[in-house]
Amino acid sequence: MNNIRKNRIKDQAFKYWGIACTLLGLVLLAIFIGNILIDGIMRIDWDFIVNLPSRKAERSGIYTALMGSIWVLLLTTLIALPVGIAAAIYLEEYNKKNKLSTILEVNISNLAGVPSVIYGLLGLEVFVRIMEMGSSVLAGSFTLALLILPIVIVSTREALKAVPKSVRDASFAMGASKWQTVYHQLLPASFGGILTGVILALSRAVGETAPLIVIGALAYVPFAPSSAMDEFSVLPIQIFNWITRPQHGFVENAAAAIIILLLITFVMNGIAVYFRNKWQKKFK
Amino acid sequence: MIKKKKKQDSIIDSSLKRKYKLQAKNVKVWYGDFLAIKGVSMDIKPNKITAFIGPSGCGKSTFLRLFNRMNDYVDSFRMEGEINIDGDNIYDKDINVELLRKQVGMVFQKPNPFPKSIYENVAYGLKIQGIKDKKFLQERVEESLKQVGLWNEVEDDLNKSALALSGGQQQRLCIARTLAVEPSIILMDEPTSALDPISTAKIEDLIYQLKEKYTIVIVTHNMQQASRISDSTAFFYMGDLIEYDKTNKLFTNPEKEQTENYITGRFG
Numbered sequence: 001m002n003n004i005r006k007n008r009i010k011d012q013a014f015k016y017w018g019i020a021c022t023l024l025g026l027v028l029l030a031i032f033i034g035n036i037l038i039d040g041i042m043r044i045d046w047d048f049i050v051n052l053p054s055r056k057a058e059r060s061g062i063y064t065a066l067m068g069s070i071w072v073l074l075l076t077t078l079i080a081l082p083v084g085i086a087a088a089i090y091l092e093e094y095n096k097k098n099k100l101s102t103i104l105e106v107n108i109s110n111l112a113g114v115p116s117v118i119y120g121l122l123g124l125e126v127f128v129r130i131m132e133m134g135s136s137v138l139a140g141s142f143t144l145a146l147l148i149l150p151i152v153i154v155s156t157r158e159a160l161k162a163v164p165k166s167v168r169d170a171s172f173a174m175g176a177s178k179w180q181t182v183y184h185q186l187l188p189a190s191f192g193g194i195l196t197g198v199i200l201a202l203s204r205a206v207g208e209t210a211p212l213i214v215i216g217a218l219a220y221v222p223f224a225p226s227s228a229m230d231e232f233s234v235l236p237i238q239i240f241n242w243i244t245r246p247q248h249g250f251v252e253n254a255a256a257a258i259i260i261l262l263l264i265t266f267v268m269n270g271i272a273v274y275f276r277n278k279w280q281k282k283f284k
Numbered sequence: 285m286i287k288k289k290k291k292q293d294s295i296i297d298s299s300l301k302r303k304y305k306l307q308a309k310n311v312k313v314w315y316g317d318f319l320a321i322k323g324v325s326m327d328i329k330p331n332k333i334t335a336f337i338g339p340s341g342c343g344k345s346t347f348l349r350l351f352n353r354m355n356d357y358v359d360s361f362r363m364e365g366e367i368n369i370d371g372d373n374i375y376d377k378d379i380n381v382e383l384l385r386k387q388v389g390m391v392f393q394k395p396n397p398f399p400k401s402i403y404e405n406v407a408y409g410l411k412i413q414g415i416k417d418k419k420f421l422q423e424r425v426e427e428s429l430k431q432v433g434l435w436n437e438v439e440d441d442l443n444k445s446a447l448a449l450s451g452g453q454q455q456r457l458c459i460a461r462t463l464a465v466e467p468s469i470i471l472m473d474e475p476t477s478a479l480d481p482i483s484t485a486k487i488e489d490l491i492y493q494l495k496e497k498y499t500i501v502i503v504t505h506n507m508q509q510a511s512r513i514s515d516s517t518a519f520f521y522m523g524d525l526i527e528y529d530k531t532n533k534l535f536t537n538p539e540k541e542q543t544e545n546y547i548t549g550r551f552g
Contacts, residue, residue: 097359166396170458173352173392174409175385175465184412189399 033262040255048256053220053238057249062257065238067224068137068217069206069264072234075141076148076205081198083145084152089182091153092160112150119147120214128215135216138228143211148201155197159190192279199272203265209236235261304368305330305469305499306351311365313346313523315358320346322523323365328516330468333491333500335514335531337507339546342520344503348471351501352388353381369469386413389462393474395454397446397461402429402438405446405457409465428460432490452483459490470494472502476509488513507547511535519543 051061091108095101123143133139163186171181187194212234219241221233235257242254306328313321321343328334336344346355353374355361366373374384386409397405406425415421425442429435434456438449446457455475462470472491476484491500492513504510510517511531518528519542527534527543538544545551 164396166392166394167398168357169354169392170396170398170461171408172357173354173385173390174412174461175382176408176412177382180412184408185398 036255036258036262039252040257040259043252043256044259048253049260052222057245057247057253060242060250060253062235062238062260064221064224065233065235065257066260068221068232069234071137071225071228071232072141072144072212073202073206075137075228076144077198077202079141079145080148080152080201084149084198085156085194087149088153088156088160089186092157093178093182093186108150108153112154115210116147116208117210117214119143120211122146123211123215134229135218135231136229137225137232139215140212140217140232140234141228143215144205144208147208147211148205151201151204152198155201156190156194159193159197160186162193163189190279192275196272196276196279199268199275203268203272206234206264206268207236207261209234209240212237213240235264304328305370306501307366307368307371308347308350309366309368311347311350311367312363313343313350313355314360314362316360320523321350321363324520324525326518326525326528328499328501330499331495331497332515333495333502333513335510335517336501336503336520337505337510337517337546338520338526339551340505343523344518344520345473347520348473348501348503351469351471352385352390354390356381386465387467388469388471389465389467391455391458391462391470391472391475394478395451395458397449397454397457399445399447401443402446402449402457403442406461406464409461413465424464428464429457431463431494432456432460433486434460450483452479452486455479455483455487456490459487459494463494467498469499469501472500474503474505477505484509507535519546521546 048061049066050063051059052063053065054060091101091105095104120143123139123146127133127139127142128135131139133142167185167189168181171185176184217237218231218233219237221231223230225232239254239257239261242250242257245251304327306326308324308326311321311324312319324347336348338344349355350363350367351369351374355363363375367375369384369388372379398408400408403425406428407421410421410424426435429438434453437453438444438457441448446454449457455478459470459475475491476487479487488509491502494500495515502510502514514531516529517531517534519526519534519538519540521542527538527540529539534543535547538547
């Protein structure tokens with residue numbers, strides 16, 4: 001009897017502790033967003049988005065940084081997507097399980113944990129210097145593509161793994177080759193899962209600052225990039241730059257830019273969640 | 285037909301063809317160090333239903349999957365001996381496995397339609413052969429669905445997801461999908477074990493009709509099923525073929541004591 005009551009109390013205690021832990025993150029996020037909104041929401045108007053950077057805070061806009069972020073995002077996608085998905089397909093569907101493949105797999109997971117600034121150093125050496133891309137959008141995109149490649153590979157493999165073995169059996173038994181099975185069955189069936197992983201990886205890339213600073217992305221760029229070889233800035237670098245300025249106006253600008261950046265990542269995550277839910281229904 | 289290089293058939297070969305559709309010659313299978321099939325030889329006649337029975341783990345499914353080389357995907361799989369279809373050893377180096385599987389269809393234990401429309405499911409085998417002619421595809425889809433008695437039930441829903449069908453309908457769809465590529469042999473791995481009695485009866489009727497055109501090999505746990513539909517039955521135990529005979533004979537008057545014990549329910 002006593003034991004039963006003790007267990008019940010423990011059970012209740014853990015429940016409330018769990019609720020508190022769950023709320024902790026959310027409350028912090030809410031405080032953060034509230035703070036930023038108070039500081040920055042009044043600053044956001046059309047001019048803020050389409051203006052070029054300026055010495056005067058009230059005339060500055062995020063146009064070049066926003067365009068830089070969009071360029072980087074698109075090029076990163078173009079580079080990381082085909083490479084990451086192809087690597088994942090190879091590892092999951094073609095690769096025979098042996099010691100070498102285990103080492104390969106463990107190290108790809110390890111890559112996901114390498115600090116992003118290290119990727120910046122790699123990008124600086126390989127893309128900026130050896131391949132002579134300079135501090136261009138392209139060099140930045142290759143660097144970020146490397147950074148998110150392990151995430152794309154791991155999440156694509158998870159999505160492929162989630163396709164029941166019976167689908168592969170059925171396809172092979174119909175006389176399909178491996179590639180036909182991948183192309184006609186596995187990719188369509190895992191599309192939602194792959195997309196979710198890719199979007200989450202990209203929303204990480206869009207917030208990255210350190211590797212881009214290392215490869216020489218600039219805090220002040222007078223014009224938006226018009227080709228892949230142009231110099232560029234991105235939103236996080238612009239925010240970082242503004243925050244370090246003493247004038248109050250720039251702090252407001254930084255808050256406003258943070259709101260825009262958050263909006264972009266929230267929308268991307270939202271799309272990811274939407275596809276995940278839609279895709280999960282498929283096999284149930 | 286399944287060979288890349290066509291070689292001249294001798295007279296002996298072609299007479300063999302008429303007599304036996306499938307032949308296994310002293311087949312041994314290992315998974316790693318485990319000997320799963322311990323040297324089995326067997327001849328299967330065309331246009332007959334042959335049932336494989338035996339307790340779980342006796343090797344009957346493994347043996348079935350040799351005929352369309354589905355064991356090739358198991359990493360630790362290794363085999364010795366010969367499996368001949370129409371006199372050709374399908375484990376020869378110059379065998380095209382994709383072509384082999386177009387000739388040897390397979391239906392699985394759990395209905396496994398593709399997560400696509402009913403139409404796409406049936407047309408899949410033809411499409412991957414590169415057939416694009418819409419009219420031809422449509423005709424084949426209709427014909428195959430009629431063969432399995434599903435046409436009237438799904439006629440208006442061809443573009444709906446195959447996963448929305450009931451289990452029995454899904455299994456008939458899987459059979460239709462196999463028939464669409466016009467195989468000569470159909471392997472069935474416990475095709476009704478996941479289905480209710482009414483769906484099972486429908487599938488059994490269907491299998492019985494199909495033997496007119498196809499050679500059918502079926503693995504089953506259900507001994508009534510084996511005795512109802514098959515012409516010959518093979519009893520496997522611990523990786524050995526214990527007894528292989530006309531179904532009537534095997535169920536009424538088995539030669540081996542192990543067979544008798546199994547079919548009378550004394551073990552397994």
